[in-house]
Amino acid sequence: MNTPNPALDVITIGEAMVLFAAQQAGPLDDASSFARTTAGAELNVAIGLARLGLRVGYLTRLGQDLFGRHIAAVLSREGIDRQQVVMDAEHPTGFMLKSRSDDGSDPQIQYFRKGSAASHMQVGELSSAYCASARHLHLTGIFVAVTPSTREVVLELAARSRAAGLSISFDPNLRPALWRSKDEMVASLNQLSTFSDWVLPGLEEGRLLTGRDSVQGIADFYLERGAQGVVVKLGPEGAFYATPTERGHVAGVPVTRVMDTVGAGDGFAVGVISGLLEGLTPAAAAARGNAIGARVVQFPGDADGLPTRAELDALRKA
Template structure:
């Protein structure tokens, strides 16, 4: 079967304002405007590597929404299923700047955003099934009960249609009423995925297991075809049921901004698997792109083009 798209994703995009100088956010006077959003980061990264990518969402019909839509269209992404709603508003995010390699301070203004009001009726099943693969994250599913339903429905539709589905838990505890509900809901979504990409601490919280091997086994026993545990600077561990292994991390000269590293990792793994590469090669590519992401200030500035990827040998 021929496919119109390689990958589709649902998710919230936010306008990101990054402080020009280090220090507390409340003392910042100058900011640079960028895009933000776990799913849109992945969409941009996959598009830059030559994949045909579709993104479904809602934006406010405001200056921020128009900016985000133009940026995504400029990346070559199919935005035909993005709704601009005149009565709703676009989410906004502030991010501080750090110089010591730590996680930067982040402040969200997204409650009641246009994306949080997406409904099951926003799913175009024919458009969705026109893609080879669906990527989802726990962020979009956490912003409202209806977004969780949209996430679960989209994943179920794609698996039923025989497509592959990847899922990054990308935990945001502040968006959930309790840790237990977050664990239950995120694991419910993970059960609907073929490939799962938790970080080590996320996997420990979600599975109550300690080691990468135990966490991966937990999800494999629940039906996952492959689990990749992100280990930060130490690389990653993967388990496909038939094959397991550790892949070392890629050294970096300095860490500028850790936000977006996991999204870059997902770009590497998904793109490699869609090209038919082995799981080890896929994880190696993911680690390399993740290492690029932490060396730049924005969420997407480190995501490579196809030419940069090939020049690096990945």
């Protein structure tokens, strides 16, 4: 079982990419200047948790190139443990382009990740000792879809974490383009969810994965398969939470202007995970998720709006 005083609070695994964000609103084809930052759902969560003072470890492969060195520097700057970050001299770091949308609509995104260093990650790189040094594992449905080898890595990490006594959270974070078929995606992500204590689907994700229309039905699907809790993201309407003994709705946080919707779900996960690890009730953890998600959409970058502990305290007071 997990050690009483683990070295890390949370570990997560995924593909980190360099993001070039357009600086002019409009179609990506017309953008003429870009700002460089980082992207990757799991990386966003790692950054958000680290800014709140949690001890976070990140598992990935980066190319031994300028993009990889940039991401490694960001990990260090954010205080994220890099012991399980492999620098790969043979394969490049992935990157992506994102349009700017000032009207609150979802931006256009173009990925350049095929054959990346992260896509070549192997089970042999996993350290059981490192896994057992943490309290909690956070997973998404993205890295499991990248290649057969990354799928094997994620499932093995989930199994080892379960055996070591870690709690596990899972955000489906659907990326249909990465899968060969809808059926494969649904079967694989539902398999991964069975390792998880807390499942954090969006409403439409939940409907697709469970075949159930209502938030109650979606929650029941995961609770019936062993989850201890489910939080369904409802966007501006807030969130619905359910455990075997309680359930309810937490209102959303009003936002006057949406700058960028990308990363809102990752911010929500930061709030829920940090809240649960700190002993908050499911309702209070969901409320923190709503608050951080609402803050994130008011900033242009994926991780720009993720708050520090002081900024979170200010949000709570507001």
